[in-house]
Amino acid sequence: MKKVTIVFIFFFTSFLSSQTNSFNISGTLVAEDGNFPLESATVYLQRVIDSTLITYTISDRNGEFTLENKTTDKKANLYISYVGYQTYSKVINLDKEFTDLGKIKMQINTEALDEIVIKSTAPITIKRDTLEFNVKSFKTRKDANVEDLLKELPGVEVDEEGNIQVNGKPVNRIFVNGKPFFGDDPTITTRSLTKDIVEKIQILDTKTKDQAFTGEEVDGENKTVNLVIKEENNKGVFGRVAAGAGTDNHYEYAGMFNYFDNDRRISFLAGGNDINSPGFSFGEIRQMFGGGNNIRLGSGQGLIESQNFGTNYADKYGEKVDVSANYFYSGSNSENKNISNRENILADSRFFTTSTSNSFNDSDSHNANFEIDIKIDSTLLINIEPSFRYSKSNTQFSEDETSSDEFNALLNQSTLTSNVETFGKNFSNEIDVTKRFGSNGAFLRLSLDNEINVRERDDFLNSETNIFGENPEDVLRNQYTDGENKVDNLSSRLTYRLPLIGKEFFVEFQYRYDFNKQEDKKSTFDLDTDTQEYSNFNIDLSTDFEYINEANTPSVEFEYRKKDWSASMEASYVFRTLENKDMLRPEFTIQRDFEAVELRSRFRYRFSPQSSLRVGYNLNNNPPRLSQLQAFRDVSNPLNTVVGNPNLEPENNHRVYARYNNFNFQKGFGFYGFFRATIDNNTVVRKTVIDENLVRETTFANVNGNYDVNGYVSVSKKVKIDSLRTLNFDVGIGPNIRRTINFNNDVQYASNNTSLSPRLGMRFIWKDVLEFNPRYRLSYTQNTFDIENFDDQEFISHSLNLNSATFLPKGFEWRNDVSFNYNPNVADGFQKSAWFWNATLAYSVLKNKGTVTLKAYDLLNQNTNARRIATQNYIEDVESTVLQQYFMLSFSWKFNSLGSAAEDFEDGGRRQRYRRG
Incomplete structure (x- = not known):
């Protein structure tokens, strides 16, 4: 009977569509x-x-x-x-x-x-560079969360991991009433807050507090989503709790409590599981507790059990002070087994390396973040953002590795076990003081950023390396290393912006000072076999460095703004000093001075509210790392000695880019195009020489001729069949051409990499009945070389995803996520293809406040993450531990007392609030 009903509904809807x-x-x-x-x-x-x-x-x-x-x-x-x-x-x-x-x-x-404020039902309003959507204009199911709502907005895309894009640009921050909500993870907000408490969604360019205060224009490459809570929903409590138990003793639990009292917001969350979900994401069906259906073939490594706890506080004191704070605790333990087969390519031969490793890790971290905004008056803003972190971890690691030549003759082998305990402490603080002058955009800003990071490490190592051939050698190590790394960063900026012509033409002067100091001390002791104590100091494996990177950078920028276009040009001159002091080997102490010009320019044109073009050019200068400059011989790996090159020159990076987007909200058509070309001069690359026993010595050199040209084009189209059924199509392709100069056994050569990744997707929506979302992706890579004995390489892989959701009969929701990966290039012995099928069946109870969910993970029991990695020097096949099949029964319950006293104010979706004075 149910099948007959579904068929009847389908034909009846088809009949209605024919009458449109x-x-x-x-x-x-x-x-x-x-x-x-x-x-x-x-x-x-x-x-x-x-x-x-x-x-x-x-x-x-x-x-x-x-x-x-x-x-x-x-x-x-x-x-x-x-x-x-x-x-x-x-x-x-x-x-x-x-x-x-x-x-x-x-x-x-x-x-x-x-001063009458009218709240209309207009579905979309454009205010300068801000898009504002009226939530009531977009229909979703009754229990929809914010992520479900965002998927209905024109130009907004949300992938399976919860990453959000607006008109092709990523969303990197989500606010609630203009304030952060639980840190930097947007899925905590989008999957825990329900649609019914939100009145409007605002989308704007991502800006810092001081940039928004001064009205500066930013590059617009990242977007911020601000959720405007209904006025009547700003007082009360809401949240949800859930728990689940499954086969093989798998479990998960999560809970969130929120208290809103106008400007004051207090929230708590907690969660834990052993199904590889180290973060906190609360989605009852698709991504319960951040895991489950989202783990696709080739994505997971190891088995992770985790626990999380967090609290968030936001409030406003008077009219001048805004405060927000959050604290997070996260703990996890994991285990992983990794198997790899690598084919190493030399100029005149090849050799093969096989390794098997096991790792076990326990970690805990505590994070506390604060943000204080003090608005002294309408022209002076002070922003203070301190942050604290403490972490500790213990890692046990073992590895067996063998290397042989192309005739299968064993050349070397090694075994290693280690036990490493690490403690980390971090404090950072950002202070911005901004003073505005007049109403034309003039301001003076002083910014101070500092960071202190200390990491202590206790490392017990036991290894044996056997080198065969004409000069055989056995390297045995049983050692203890007491290490401490300390980083002090200080950055200060003084910025003055002056309008030259009204609010259109500006000049900005800036002076920046950066100071980075790193102290790296490692004391390694060999085991004294007589006393059985680690007391023999090993100077070859010990370090006592002090790095200093100091830079002074004056700059000037000109910016011109019009209604439909803007342009800017910035020029900087960098005075940089790099200094390295070696307390154990004073002869390796160096100091280098560098000077360089840096340029940044951009042009933006807005054809319409939905269409814009942005082009730009950047010249960046990057000095070599001190570890690449110092002539110290790092012999920590018996098979690869690394020596720096004190004669290295800085890299120069030229980059041009263009972005164009055009989204027609009404016709459901979207186009996004991106192009970028990068040319590098004086690129620092590794230069390795390998002897007949595959023992390597590596240094660094500058090369010219590297470039990278890439782009991406996507087209989307929404077809509305009728008021209930819609079809969304999207197609995209991302070509890339890259040329790199490298060394292979002291022979310089060039490699050319060409890759292409077309994708095709469709989403069929029959509201309250069915959703079907198939996606296909092809990855193609070709590598060519200008050196003999290097064969050209071609790699291809296929990925197919079939996601569906059925909402019949009433109260039920059945979701299936099926993926198929095929990688024909993976070596024999590794799984080349697999189907991965996850399913959830949920039923709403207690008047939609409760949900009972049955989840099946990897129904076909084929989960694998076998993959091939190809570079100019090697081809590697890797496989790691993955989560195996399980079934889980869960229950979740949500509560909400927001807006209980506000129903009398509803008036057909349109309300007025009077503020006469």
């Missing part, structure tokens, strides 16, 4: 007071019956708009919204295909002079 009528509504918006066009106004169409959104668009720079779609309705309500103007409304007859409304004069909202 196409419409095309156009017009031009002008201001009544000046008769000039109004760009970025929101034009939207709603059903008369229930005010459901049919479609919407944004007016262009000429004030013109066109609404196109299909509907079964004969009439609809048209609304036009623009900040500072009265909302225009009209009933539109949809009995004809084309409707031209001509010129529409928008009237100024005179009530705005009385």
Whole structure:
């Protein structure tokens, strides 16, 4: 009977879609007071019956708009919204295909002079560089979280790991009412907060507090999402708890509690599991506790058991002080077995290395972060961000490795066991003091950043290395190393911006001072066989270094801004001193001075609210690392001695880039294109010489001729079949061409790498019935070389994902995530292909407040992470421990007292709040 019902619904919906009528509504918006066009106004169409959104668009720079779609309705309500103007409304007859409304004069909202704040139902509003979405305009299931909501917004993409992109640009921060919510992990916010407490979602360019305070323009390469909580939902408690038990004694648990009292927010979370989910992500179905269905073929390494606890606090004291703080504890223990087979390519021969390793790790870390904003007045802002961290870990490691020539003759072998205990302490602080002058963008800013990082290490090592051949040698080590590494960083910046022409042309002067000091002390003691104590000091394996990297950088930047475009040019001159003091070997003490010019430029043009182009050029100068400069012989690896080169020169990096995006919200069409070319001069590369027993000596050298050209193009299209069914298509391709200069056994050569990664995806949505999301990806790599005995290489792999969700019968949700990976190039003995199938069946109980979930991980029991790694010098096949098949039954319950007293204020989705004074 249920099958018959589903079939009936399908054909009935198909019948309804056949009765839909196409419409095309156009017009031009002008201001009544000046008769000039109004760009970025929101034009939207709603059903008369229930005010459901049919479609919407944004007016262009000429004030013109066109609404196109299909509907079964004969009439609809048209609304036009623009900040500072009265909302225009009209009933539109949809009995004809084309409707031209001509010129529409928008009237100024005179009530705005009385500070009346109107909260309209416009689905999208554009305020300068900020996109604002009205949550009520986007339909999701009743128990949807913020991540579900974001997936419905035009131009927003959320992948299976919870990473968010807006118009092709990554989201790196999520705020709640303008304040951070549990640190830097956005999935904690998007998967724990439910849609029903959010009123609006704002998307804007990522800026620091002081950049937002001064109104500076940023590069726009990262986006910030701000969740605006409904005013009536700013007081109360909400959260959820869950727990699960499974086969093979697997378990998981998680809980979150939130208390909101207007500006004050207090939150707690805790979680733990043994299913490889070291972070905290709360999704009941797709990613319960951050694990489960998201672990795909080739992604997991080892078995991890973890526990997490955290608390977050935010408040406002008076009108001048904002405070936020959070604390996190995370603990984990893991085990992993790794097997690798490597084919090493030499100029005149090849050799093969096989290794097997086992590792066990226990770690604990404590993190505390604070942020204090003090707004002295409207022109002076002080921002203070201290951070503390303490960590400790213990790692037990063992490895067996053998190397043989191409005739299978054994050349060397080694065994190693170690026990390492590490303690780390870190303190950092950022202070920014910003003073604005006038209203044209002038400001003076002083920034001070400092960091103190101390790491102590106790290392017990027992190893044996056997070198065969004409000069056989056995290297035996039984040692204890007491190590301490200390890093002191100080960075200060003084910035002054001066407007030259109004708010359009600026000059910015900056002076930056950077000081980095590292102390690296390792005292290694060999075992005294007579006393059985580690008392024989080994100077060859001990170090006592002091590194100093000091730089003074004055710079000047010119920036020009217009409504639709902006351009900037910055030039810096770096005075840098690198100094290395060797307390054990004073003859290796060095000091080098470098000077360099650095350039940055960018140009941005906005064709429309949905379309923009950005191009730029950067010249960067990177000095060699001190470890590459110092002539100290590092003999910690008996098979590879590393010696620095004090004559190295700095690297120069030239980079040009272009990005173009065009997203049409109404037509559901999106295009994103990216191009970048990088040319490197004086690149520092490793230079290794290998003897007949495969014992290596490595140093460093500068080379020219490296370049990298890459890009990415993606096209997406949303097809609305009817009010219930939609199809989303997306296709993308990312070509890359890279040339690198290297050394192989003291012979210089060039390698050319060409790679191509096309992908194709589709998402079919039948609301409240079915979701189906197949994705395919092909990875192709070709390596060519200009050296004899190096064969050209080609690698290809295939990845197919089939994700589905079914929501029938009522209250049930059945999700299946199926992936197939095929890597034909993996060596014999490694698994070349596998199907990976995860499934969850959930049922809502207790009036949708509770959920019972049955989860099946790796139903086909084929999970593997075998993979091939190819470089210019070797080809390696690797396989590690992965999580095996299990089944788990879980229960979750959510609670919410927010907004319980606010229902009387609802008025058809439209509310007014008066602030007369």
